[in-house]
Amino acid sequence: MTSQHSSLADFSALKRGQQITLRHPSGDQFSGVLEDHADDASVVWIRSDDGAGRRLFHREDGYSIGV
Numbered sequence: 001m002t003s004q005h006s007s008l009a010d011f012s013a014l015k016r017g018q019q020i021t022l023r024h025p026s027g028d029q030f031s032g033v034l035e036d037h038a039d040d041a042s043v044v045w046i047r048s049d050d051g052a053g054r055r056l057f058h059r060e061d062g063y064s065i066g067v
Contacts, residue, residue, distance in 0.1 A: 011037055011057075011065070012041035014034050014041075014065070016036065016037075017033060017034065019032075019033055019067075020032070020033075020046065020066060020067050022046065022063040022064070022065055022066070023064050023066065024063050025062060030048065030057075030063075031048070031050075032049050032054070032055075033046065033047050033049075034046055035047050035054055041059070042058060042059050043056055043057065043059070044056070044057050
């Protein structure tokens, strides 16, 4: 199975509990499960796959989203 990445203007297409990978043009990558998002889909909380806790991402941070 191949993952698809897209540069979404917001995170509105994502669902709670969904496994995703965020990739930044700088090479930074973060994989985990979507825990929550703002009502306007401008930010998401992702719980890390590697046990490092969760992290907040803003739609303007420049990450592409792989599902």
